[in-house]
Amino acid sequence: MSPDLERLIQLQQLASTIEEARQRIDSHPHQLADADARLAEATEHVEAAKGRLAASQGVRRELEKQAALYQGRVSKFKGQLSAVKTNREYQAMQHETATAEQEFSAAEEKVLEQMLDADLIAADIAKAEAALATRKKEVTAEKASLEEELATLQATMAEATVARETLLKTMDSGLVALFEQVAKVRKGIAVCATHDGLCSVCHVRLRPQVFQQVRQNDSIVQCDVCNRILYFVPPPAPPKAEPAAAPAQ
Ligand SMILES: [Zn+2]
Incomplete structure (x- = not known):
């Protein structure tokens, strides 16, 4: 990251x-x-x-x-x-x-x-x-x-x-300004996660190329709709399916 x-x-x-x-x-x-x-x-x-x-x-x-x-x-x-x-x-x-x-x-x-x-x-x-x-x-x-x-x-x-x-x-003043600007109009939340291609706060689906970019976690990408700065968190691993139990005799 x-x-x-x-x-x-x-x-x-x-x-x-x-x-x-x-x-x-x-x-x-x-x-x-x-x-x-x-x-x-x-x-x-x-x-x-x-x-x-x-x-x-x-x-x-x-x-x-x-x-x-x-x-x-x-x-x-x-x-x-x-x-x-x-x-x-x-x-x-x-x-x-x-x-x-x-x-x-x-x-x-x-x-x-x-x-x-x-x-x-x-x-x-x-x-x-x-x-x-x-x-x-x-x-x-x-x-x-x-x-x-x-x-x-x-x-x-x-x-x-x-x-x-x-x-x-330690931060770049431009990034701090961007953070403050978004936080001011977005109830204090300027940075939020996505793990499935949806903005976790405004719940809008990101465009595929935007999501692709966010997945890299190496640049500042904002949600098209709410302007929040996005970062990627891998989705939780799905629970392993239980093997079907043999019917009781
Ligand atoms: Zn959003």
Whole structure:
């Protein structure tokens, strides 16, 4: 293979390595924000359940006040019963007492409902808190692994950048310019392989004489369609056909 072509291939590999690392690094803030959003969501679930419990407890306190009020009324009426003079007054007082007793037991019933409700909400809180704890662990691990990856990517990028600078110094400036020009309009890929006569990126079939030239790997040949610089890689050897097994007797 011609040294020029070899260097172009190497330049492409380094450029791709740098670009991939850059893209992964650029995706990190989004991934971190995503992890934080998932954590915030789990925290919100806990807060919402706690809010429901506080509301239920407020309702219960209000009901307990009412129950105490009705209970006070019942005792008051019972106390007054002995002081009434007429049968009519006695009946009226008994009716008042019965009403207060009904109201009292209705309020007590509602207090009980709120207590049962509070138990369900407390279970929801426990569930949400467990989910939050799991989520926190996940997010912490995720952030640690992102940080680790970031360090690796930065090292890879720095290494590839130095290697590229070194390589560029050994290259013909015309070839570098050609590489840059094609890379700029072809999403960073200026050099690509063929092993079957198809450009491996744009998939166009090369003209036979072009393919013939590419097969030599000794000159700079560009794809007619996408302009990428082509080089030849022999096709993988076809798998050997298994000899047909004799049918079982
Ligand atoms: Zn092409």
